[in-house]
Amino acid sequence: MSGADKAALRARALAARARGGDQNALTRHLTAALAPHRGKVLSGYWPMRGEADPRPAMEAHDGPLCLPVVPGRAVPLVFRRWRGEPLVPGPFGTLHPADSQPVLVPQILIVPLAGFDRQGNRIGYGGGYYDRTLQLLRETVPVTAIGLAFAVQELPEIPAEPFDQPLDVIVTDRGPVHPQG
Numbered sequence: 001m002s003g004a005d006k007a008a009l010r011a012r013a014l015a016a017r018a019r020g021g022d023q024n025a026l027t028r029h030l031t032a033a034l035a036p037h038r039g040k041v042l043s044g045y046w047p048m049r050g051e052a053d054p055r056p057a058m059e060a061h062d063g064p065l066c067l068p069v070v071p072g073r074a075v076p077l078v079f080r081r082w083r084g085e086p087l088v089p090g091p092f093g094t095l096h097p098a099d100s101q102p103v104l105v106p107q108i109l110i111v112p113l114a115g116f117d118r119q120g121n122r123i124g125y126g127g128g129y130y131d132r133t134l135q136l137l138r139e140t141v142p143v144t145a146i147g148l149a150f151a152v153q154e155l156p157e158i159p160a161e162p163f164d165q166p167l168d169v170i171v172t173d174r175g176p177v178h179p180q181g
């Protein structure tokens, strides 16, 4: 896919995301999707720019929580434990736990996105951070990647590129979408 095509898909998905959706329904569906994973280390995210909000479902999780930290350009994310402490500002307008918090390796990741399709492909902000991170994690440990989105963020087809890491499930305010193998 050309860079221009991808940028156009991203812009379309972000415009749809701005319309939002039913955040209470989203929390219900995400909480249900996380319920089988009690006890596991869960990575959430701190929402920005109209992203779906995973925080109420994160609070309901019975297990360790962590949040992503951008350690630099073109490198995988790291994850630091979060137990409700104040966050500190990072690159791109993100907020993350202070460097004093221990690094955790997540087993379940709630993945933010601009757009998704029914095959489990995802388009983000273009940094490739979650692709790099999921590739690295999947080389070493079993992980479950849960994309979180409002249903309006669905795109008909996102051409998969060799480096794209598929989502295991996408949870939307209209329920879960399970990609067909």
Ligand SMILES: Nc1nc2c(c(=O)[nH]1)N(C=O)[C@@H](CNc1ccc(C(=O)N[C@@H](CCC(=O)O)C(=O)O)cc1)CN2
Pocket (backbone or CB within 6 Å): 045, 046, 047, 048, 051, 068, 069, 070, 077, 092, 094, 112, 113, 124, 125, 126, 127, 128, 129, 130
């Ligand atoms: N809430 C949240 N936290 C997150 C992410 C996310 O998507 N959402 N990330 C997901 O990876 C990581 C942060 N990565 C990000 C990467 C790029 C941009 C960004 O704003 N990019 C610019 C273009 C920057 C450039 O190319 O120089 C932009 O979109 O305008 C934001 C976050 C980790 N934390």
Ligand SMILES: Nc1ncnc2c1ncn2[C@@H]1O[C@H](COP(=O)(O)OP(=O)(O)OP(=O)(O)O)[C@@H](O)[C@H]1O
Pocket (backbone or CB within 6 Å): 122, 123, 124, 125, 126, 127, 128, 129, 130, 131, 132, 135, 163, 164
């Ligand atoms: N595993 C990887 N190793 C090296 N480079 C990668 C890897 N995954 C992605 N990239 C690079 O990252 C760039 C951005 O990828 P892409 O446009 O898919 O980002 P995105 O999924 O939209 O962003 P993000 O994951 O940060 O939300 C690509 O140009 C690609 O070269």
